[in-house]
Amino acid sequence: PPLIRREDYTPFPWLVPEIALDFDLGLDRTRIRSALTVQRNSAAVPNDMIRLNGDGLTPVEVKVDGEAINDWSMDDADLMLPLRGDSHLVEVITEIDPSANSQLMGLYASNGMLCTQCEAEGFRRITFFPDRPDVLSTYRVRMEGPKDQFPVLLSNGNCVAEGEAGNGRHWAEWHDPWRKPSYLFALVAGDLVANRDSFTTRSGRKVDLAIWVREGDLERTGHAMESLKNSMKWDEETFGREYDLDLFNIVAVSDFNMGAMENKGLNIFNTKYVLADTETATDGDYDAIEGVIGHEYFHNWSGNRITCRDWFQLSLKEGFTVLRDQLFSADMGSEPVKRIEDVRILRSVQFPEDSGPLAHPIRPDSYREISNFYTATVYNKGAEVIRMMRTMAGPEAFRKGTDLYFDRHDGEAATCEDFVSSIEEGAGLDLGQFRLWYSQAGTPKLSVRLDHAGETATLHLSQQVPATPGQAEKKPMPIPLRIALFDPETGRHDGEKLVVLTEAEANFSFDGFARKPILSINRGFSAPVSIDRRIDSEDLVFLAANDDDPFARYEAMQDLVVGHLREAISGSLDQAGISAGRAAIRKALSAILQDDALDDLMRGELMIMPSQSYLAEQMLVADPAAIHREREGLKAWLAGELGSELLALHDRAGSVSAGSDAAARGARKVRGQALAYLAAGDADRAARLASAQYDAAANMTERQSALVALAGLEVPQRAERLKDFYDRYRGNALVIDKWFAIQAQSLHPDALQHVKALADHPDFTLRNPNRVRSLYMAFAVNPHAFHAADGEGYRMIADLILALDPINPQTAARFVPPLGRWRRIEPGRAELMRAQLERIAAAPNLSRDTHEQVSRSLG
Numbered sequence: 001p002p003l004i005r006r007e008d009y010t011p012f013p014w015l016v017p018e019i020a021l022d023f024d025l026g027l028d029r030t031r032i033r034s035a036l037t038v039q040r041n042s043a044a045v046p047n048d049m050i051r052l053n054g055d056g057l058t059p060v061e062v063k064v065d066g067e068a069i070n071d072w073s074m075d076d077a078d079l080m081l082p083l084r085g086d087s088h089l090v091e092v093i094t095e096i097d098p099s100a101n102s103q104l105m106g107l108y109a110s111n112g113m114l115c116t117q118c119e120a121e122g123f124r125r126i127t128f129f130p131d132r133p134d135v136l137s138t139y140r141v142r143m144e145g146p147k148d149q150f151p152v153l154l155s156n157g158n159c160v161a162e163g164e165a166g167n168g169r170h171w172a173e174w175h176d177p178w179r180k181p182s183y184l185f186a187l188v189a190g191d192l193v194a195n196r197d198s199f200t201t202r203s204g205r206k207v208d209l210a211i212w213v214r215e216g217d218l219e220r221t222g223h224a225m226e227s228l229k230n231s232m233k234w235d236e237e238t239f240g241r242e243y244d245l246d247l248f249n250i251v252a253v254s255d256f257n258m259g260a261m262e263n264k265g266l267n268i269f270n271t272k273y274v275l276a277d278t279e280t281a282t283d284g285d286y287d288a289i290e291g292v293i294g295h296e297y298f299h300n301w302s303g304n305r306i307t308c309r310d311w312f313q314l315s316l317k318e319g320f321t322v323l324r325d326q327l328f329s330a331d332m333g334s335e336p337v338k339r340i341e342d343v344r345i346l347r348s349v350q351f352p353e354d355s356g357p358l359a360h361p362i363r364p365d366s367y368r369e370i371s372n373f374y375t376a377t378v379y380n381k382g383a384e385v386i387r388m389m390r391t392m393a394g395p396e397a398f399r400k401g402t403d404l405y406f407d408r409h410d411g412e413a414a415t416c417e418d419f420v421s422s423i424e425e426g427a428g429l430d431l432g433q434f435r436l437w438y439s440q441a442g443t444p445k446l447s448v449r450l451d452h453a454g455e456t457a458t459l460h461l462s463q464q465v466p467a468t469p470g471q472a473e474k475k476p477m478p479i480p481l482r483i484a485l486f487d488p489e490t491g492r493h494d495g496e497k498l499v500v501l502t503e504a505e506a507n508f509s510f511d512g513f514a515r516k517p518i519l520s521i522n523r524g525f526s527a528p529v530s531i532d533r534r535i536d537s538e539d540l541v542f543l544a545a546n547d548d549d550p551f552a553r554y555e556a557m558q559d560l561v562v563g564h565l566r567e568a569i570s571g572s573l574d575q576a577g578i579s580a581g582r583a584a585i586r587k588a589l590s591a592i593l594q595d596d597a598l599d600d601l602m603r604g605e606l607m608i609m610p611s612q613s614y615l616a617e618q619m620l621v622a623d624p625a626a627i628h629r630e631r632e633g634l635k636a637w638l639a640g641e642l643g644s645e646l647l648a649l650h651d652r653a654g655s656v657s658a659g660s661d662a663a664a665r666g667a668r669k670v671r672g673q674a675l676a677y678l679a680a681g682d683a684d685r686a687a688r689l690a691s692a693q694y695d696a697a698a699n700m701t702e703r704q705s706a707l708v709a710l711a712g713l714e715v716p717q718r719a720e721r722l723k724d725f726y727d728r729y730r731g732n733a734l735v736i737d738k739w740f741a742i743q744a745q746s747l748h749p750d751a752l753q754h755v756k757a758l759a760d761h762p763d764f765t766l767r768n769p770n771r772v773r774s775l776y777m778a779f780a781v782n783p784h785a786f787h788a789a790d791g792e793g794y795r796m797i798a799d800l801i802l803a804l805d806p807i808n809p810q811t812a813a814r815f816v817p818p819l820g821r822w823r824r825i826e827p828g829r830a831e832l833m834r835a836q837l838e839r840i841a842a843a844p845n846l847s848r849d850t851h852e853q854v855s856r857s858l859g
């Protein structure tokens with residue numbers, strides 16, 4: 001497959017101001033007539049041919065200006081037509097089989113309904129079209145089909161006409177007044193019911209809202225609807241963005257590759273991000289729904305009104321929209337807790353990506369398959385980069401920058417550069433050097449030391465940006481750091497400062513310190529860097545107990561544990577060193593358990609141990625077995641030392657854990673954390689506690705955390721409660737996904753055997769992405785099982801990739817990165833991982849998706 005390069009961008013020689021689509025719908029046979037008005041693009045190099053992208057299509061009929069023609073040709077999968085004049089009407093008929101579309105790209109059948117997914121390049125699987133985001137058209141869509149099978153017919157924009165067609169058939173016509181690229185096209189036809197509501201915008205437009213689901217799911221759409229209304233209001237208040245149609249539809253489908261899709265006026269969602277009630281969804285699920293509903297809604301401006309010029313600019317809409325959804329969720333709930341959660345995801349998913357064979361800048365320079373670039377780097381690091389601009393500008397000036405961006409580029413297909421220039425000008429920042437964040441991959445490593453002499457404290461900073469594939473040499477990046485200097489005796493500081501490191505090395509001096517202060521740095525995680533700080537563990541214990549920046553407090557706790565485990569894992573600690581390290585952690589954790597000033601949501605965050613993947617990331621070459629052993633060993637030791645405090649917390653939280661307010665949610669969170677520690681200690685006691693919690697649970701949050709604890713233990717209650725859970729929720733796909741995932745992710749020594757057996761369970765299928773992920777992604781991120789010393793875990797993931805690739809290549813390719821980490825794993829396992837990648841690479845007919853990921857991983 002060819003390499004596509006950012007620098008090769010050229011505008012398309014033809015404009016397509018209008019497209020009319022006519023669908024004759026059927027599950028196994030849908031016929032599509034499309035009519036494009038095309039005009040020469042005076043801004044492009046003229047071309048007497050038009051290339052209409054296709055994927056797996058054969059034209060049934062081609063007409064130009066009303067006449068059937070036969071001088072068309074195919075170039076691979078694309079349709080090439082000669083066009084000699086300045087404007088033409090091009091009509092093409094295609095026919096597809098939605099029920100055979102297991103890739104879930106284009107138009108496909110799911111549970112008897114028809115739906116679409118067109119981002120990034122799915123529209124070309126429906127009809128021939130210049131399927132690129134810089135070709136903007138207004139869409140008119142007519143669809144017709146059997147009324148009993150498809151009583152509901154939806155597309156983008158407004159329904160302008162509908163009627164009966166005889167023979168039990170009906171039709172509807174939709175018109176979207178806003179120009180859009182093909183990736184935002186959507187169509188849904190099925191037997192659905194709606195939760196209806198409305199929202200009046202600040203300028204008085206009444207918008208009808210509908211969330212469409214299958215009969216029986218309606219009662220679980222309330223939270224999604226509340227989240228939607230909150231999103232609409234928040235975007236008006238925070239970014240000045242108002243909705244621009246009279247109708248906003250959301251449809252939930254159970255077979256979906258992504259989380260959700262922002263199609264204009266017709267968002268299509270994975271059911272996972274719509275359906276919730278307290279019996280079947282956890283607090284985490286509720287938060288995820290709010291975040292994704294917000295995310296897709298916010299795309300209406302950051303993505304739809306202003307879209308991307310080409311797919312290299314993906315972070316233009318995704319990085320910005322992730323930042324917008326993060327700020328929204330922070331405003332709806334706890335800002336510090338949200339920040340910590342976002343950083344945890346960044347560091348456990350994006351940092352490993354940035355230090356491995358698939359590292360790429362947030363604005364990539366080349367790709368073979370764009371689906372492979374919907375990554376944590378483009379999304380989450382992309383959001384961090386824009387957040388840094390906001391930190392440097394301050395929120396008010398940043399808003400001036402975004403206002404200018406929306407004003408200046410509304411209706412356009414824009415670039416990341418357009419965004420940066422708008423912020424630069426609107427916010428009054430110089431972002432010259434800052435643009436390196438768009439072009440350089442890799443997580444900068446920052447070394448930090450604080451010296452003290454006389455009354456002066458001097459902060460020494462140096463940065464190093466590691467080499468990444470294709471980028472051996474790096475330039476220093478501007479790194480904005482929020483810092484504070486604490487007086488160790490008063491426990492206070494005299495105000496936070498922002499320092500921006502722009503050189504490879506620099507010193508910053510601060511006067512007026514009679515005593516050596518304690519440094520709190522990268523407060524709020526102001527820059528997405530990894531920090532190596534020379535700091536005593538007493539100072540970390542101090543910060544973990546006293547820092548007034550909640551993130552910094554969390555970070556001190558993490559550093560304390562990471563620092564200790566790193567030494568313990570490397571074997572460089574003697575008995576005294578182990579005792580001293582553990583004692584410091586015990587002291588800090590105990591302070592967290594006791595601190596009455598902390599709310600439980602925050603306490604729960606502070607209790608969470610650094611993940612194995614984050615720990616592995618700290619080492620050049622990691623031994624997963626040693627990491628697992630030391631991390632679990634520390635947990636078990638803490639469970640023993642702080643057993644009565646943890647039990648008391650579990651008990652106290654159990655008495656206040658009902659309800660949906662922050663206090664109850666916090667109680668459920670610390671309850672789950674307390675149980676996780678206790679389960680590492682005395683197994684019988686933990687099993688009794690967890691079983692009792694499971695049996696008494698009035699909500700999924702508590703039931704799930706109890707089952708997670710039990711699933712990791714070799715106790716009789718394990719099988720009993722797993723069976724109960726399955727019987728209780730049989731038929732509810734989203735909850736059965738949890739049942740698979742809990743077992744695949746468990747700490748149980750036989751987790752790998754359990755996954756093998758579950759693959760043969762009648763409820764398991766490779767055809768549903770949620771189900772595949774619930775078993776195999778959960779397994780691939782379960783280090784002790786995936787990294788089984790004999791390589792069996794690697795073989796299972798390779799087998800999965802090979803089996804799934806012909807069915808759903810986009811989802812199959814997502815399983816390559818866990819194997820791609822091989823260079824950072826100890827040599828014995830590394831060899832076994834590499835061998836599996838070689839085996840995949842040697843398979844015939846590999847998809848472009850999987851082929852690209854495997855060859856980059858081996859390269």
Ligand code: DPP
Nearest residue numbers: 119258260261262296
């Ligand atoms: N639907 C995906 C998202 O919203 C891709 N745009 O991020």
Ligand code: ZN
Nearest residue numbers: 295299318321
């Ligand atoms: Zn998005």
